[in-house]
Amino acid sequence: xxxxxxxxxxxxxxxxxxxxxxxxxxxxxxxxxxxxxxxxxxxxxxxxxxxxxxxxxxxxxxxxxxxxxxxxxxxxxxxxxxxxxxxxxxxxxxxxxxxxxxxxxxxxxxxxxxxxxxxxxxxxxxxxxxxxxxxxxxxxxxxxxxxxxxxxxxx
Amino acid sequence: xxxxxxxxxxxxxxxxxxxxxxxxxxxxxxxxxxxxxxxxxxxxxxxxxxxxxxxxxxxxxxxxxxxxxxxxxxxxxxxxxxxxxxxxxxxxxxxxxxxxxxxxxxxxxxxxxxxxxxxxxxxxxxxxxxxxxxxxxxxxxxxxxxxxxxxxxxxxxxxxxxxxxxxxxxxxxxxxxxxxxxxxxxxxxxxxxxxxxxxxxxxxxxxxxxxxxxxxxxxxxxxxxxxxxxxxxxxxxxxxxxxxxxxxxxxxxxxxxxxxxxxxxxxxxxxxxxxxxxxxxxxxxxxxxxxxxxxxxxxxxxxx
Numbered sequence: 278x279x280x281x282x283x284x285x286x287x288x289x290x291x292x293x294x295x296x297x298x299x300x301x302x303x304x305x306x307x308x309x310x311x312x313x314x315x316x317x318x319x320x321x322x323x324x325x326x327x328x329x330x331x332x333x334x335x336x337x338x339x340x341x342x343x344x345x346x347x348x349x350x351x352x353x354x355x356x357x358x359x360x361x362x363x364x365x366x367x368x369x370x371x372x373x374x375x376x377x378x379x380x381x382x383x384x385x386x387x388x389x390x391x392x393x394x395x396x397x398x399x400x401x402x403x404x405x406x407x408x409x410x411x412x413x414x415x416x417x418x419x420x421x422x423x424x425x426x427x428x429x430x431x432x
Numbered sequence: 433x434x435x436x437x438x439x440x441x442x443x444x445x446x447x448x449x450x451x452x453x454x455x456x457x458x459x460x461x462x463x464x465x466x467x468x469x470x471x472x473x474x475x476x477x478x479x480x481x482x483x484x485x486x487x488x489x490x491x492x493x494x495x496x497x498x499x500x501x502x503x504x505x506x507x508x509x510x511x512x513x514x515x516x517x518x519x520x521x522x523x524x525x526x527x528x529x530x531x532x533x534x535x536x537x538x539x540x541x542x543x544x545x546x547x548x549x550x551x552x553x554x555x556x557x558x559x560x561x562x563x564x565x566x567x568x569x570x571x572x573x574x575x576x577x578x579x580x581x582x583x584x585x586x587x588x589x590x591x592x593x594x595x596x597x598x599x600x601x602x603x604x605x606x607x608x609x610x611x612x613x614x615x616x617x618x619x620x621x622x623x624x625x626x627x628x629x630x631x632x633x634x635x636x637x638x639x640x641x642x643x644x645x646x647x648x649x650x651x652x653x654x655x656x657x658x659x660x661x662x663x664x665x666x667x668x669x670x671x672x673x674x675x676x677x678x679x680x681x682x683x684x685x686x687x688x689x690x691x692x693x694x695x696x697x698x699x700x701x702x703x704x705x706x707x708x709x710x711x712x713x714x715x716x717x718x719x720x721x722x723x724x725x726x727x728x729x730x731x732x733x734x735x736x
Contacts, residue, residue: 391559393540398517400544415540416561417440417624 287321293344294362294369295337295352300325302355303335308431309351309384310344318342331358350378354385354411354425380405385420386430392416402430436734437546437553438727441564441599442628446606453572455726456719463496466725470732471498476529478504478522479556480512480536485695485717486556486566490533493724499732502528519548526551531731534558552731560593560622566694567599569723570653573716577690578650581608586645588614589655589675589700591621596694597655598625605632612645613638616671619661642675643684651690652677654700678702682710692716 298306303322307313312320319340328334349361353375363371383401387394394402394415404411410421420428438444459466475494479487491501504510504525512521518541526532526549534542535556542555542562557563574580585604591597591613602625604611611634613621620638621629629636639645646652657675662668676699682689693701693713705711 389539391537391539393518393536393538393544393558396518396538398544399519400547412624412627413540415543416538416559417442417540418622419624419627 287338288367289319289321289338289340289364290367291365292318292338292340292342292363294364295339295344295349295356296334296360296362297328297331297358298335298337298352298356299358300331300333300335302426303337305355305426305429306335306337306352306359308429309355310339310348311431312339346373346376347378349373350376351381351384353377354381354406354422355429357422377406380414381411384431385411385425385428387413387416387418388420388424388428389413389416389418392418436731437542437555438564438731439542439546439553439555440562441567441603442562444564444603444606449568449571449603449606452568452723452726452730453575455729456568456572456722459722459725459729463722466497466729468498469729470494473497473499473530473732474528475499475501475728476504476525476532477501478525478532478534478536480507480518480534480541481557483535483556485720486535489720490554490556490565490724490728493721493728496721497725497728497732499530499728518545522549522553531728552734554727554731557595559595560598561595562599563595563694564599564603565724565727566596566720567603568727569716569719570596570600570692570694571603572719572723573692573712574651574690576719577712578688580604583607583609583650584612584648585609585651585653586612586614586642586649587653587655588642590619590657590661591615591655592619593658593661594655597653598622600653601625601634602628605629605634610635611637612649614640614642614645615675616640616657618671619657642677642681646681646685649685649689651692652685653692654697655694656696656698656700672700676700676702677705679704679708682708685710 303324321338323336325333343363352359359375361373362369382403403414412419494501522545531552533554533556539559539561541558546553657672659668689710690712691710
């Protein structure tokens with residue numbers, strides 16, 4: 278019998294492994310990255326797997342696609358401890374941490390229903406990133422880090 | 433001013449504020465010198481929400497500078513009713529005017545509008561967001577009556593939804609002012625304003641009772657608590673009643689306490705205060721003219 282780990286999330290040959298994602302956030306990670314399986318890439322997701330660092334963590338593996346730093350930086354808002362491993366021919370060739378961007382657009386919708394960014398206007402939602410959350414560039418509403426996942430605008 | 437628009441008091445530096453207040457004082461001293469200053473210029477008034485005094489005072493201020501105004505009129509009779517976006521409306525109206533004044537029920541409307549126009553734009557109120565031109569006239573009134581430094585001010589009423597409160601609190605961080613916020617728990621300052629006050633290192637305290645702080649105040653700024661902020665009439669009456677003042681309330685206040693209110697008031701300041709030396713709210717409303725003249729003069733004189 279293969280070991281448990283193999284059963285949960287198999288190794289990938291080429292692609293990106295997003296490790297140390299806060300438990301429960303894997304599907305939000307995929308949503309933010311715009312990965313929904315329609316473009317054919319193989320995606321493995323492990324949720325609530327034991328982790329020395331986090332107790333429990335999620336892990337996401339995307340076969341055949343190398344994610345750029347700017348693509349993954351938005352993940353810092355929901356998975357600040359995440360590490361990004363680029364895999365080529367089963368070897369990790371690059372390992373990076375997510376870096377907080379200065380601003381994010383079209384990722385979060387403003388929780389203030391009366392904000393102009395929620396009206397039918399030709400603009401995208403835009404937030405400035407603070408040390409412990411984000412702030413709407415239009416109505417200045419502050420969304421705390423622990424509220425970001427509930428306000429993702431990517432589905 | 434560093435920027436072409438006046439959107440939020442948080443964008444104003446002490447120098448920006450003093451430039452407007454000094455100009456307003458010049459206008460107060462010699463209004464005739466400004467009478468033809470902006471002859472031939474047109475100010476566009478776009479009010480998507482009812483307004484009497486802000487609209488009238490901008491209209492009057494522009495005309496006293498020798499300019500003219502064009503008014504969008506009520507929303508019911510405009511293209512907005514046909515479903516036009518705000519972005520389109522302001523892009524059309526900027527072609528008719530040299531500057532725009534915008535009031536809109538959505539927070540962030542003025543910020544968005546400013547991204548679509550090249551003429552100076554003044555935020556005359558965006559939902560429960562900001563009302564910075566009101567703040568300039570409030571600051572002018574405070575400067576004339578109590579001074580802006582070494583100031584102890586109490587701001588009372590609906591601090592959560594009160595846009596004049598948000599703008600005033602943020603602008604006062606430029607001065608040596610100690611700010612006391614008095615409100616029911618449910619109407620405390622919103623998170624973003626508290627964040628800015630904290631980040632600026634302002635001296636801030638929050639209270640639920642006016643008595644706790646009234647004797648120390650130089651200025652008491654009262655705002656209206658609105659019925660629609662409460663789930664039922666009884667709760668509204670119970671809460672609103674605690675934040676009304678009359679001459680008896682003011683017995684423990686300093687003799688030279690300045691009482692202000694952005695108006696309109698309903699019953700939060702009893703008429704028996706009107707005839708006392710404390711009452712400054714009508715003077716405050718009148719200051720809207722020189723201050724808005726000064727603001728328009730500065731915005732319309734900038735090299736573009």
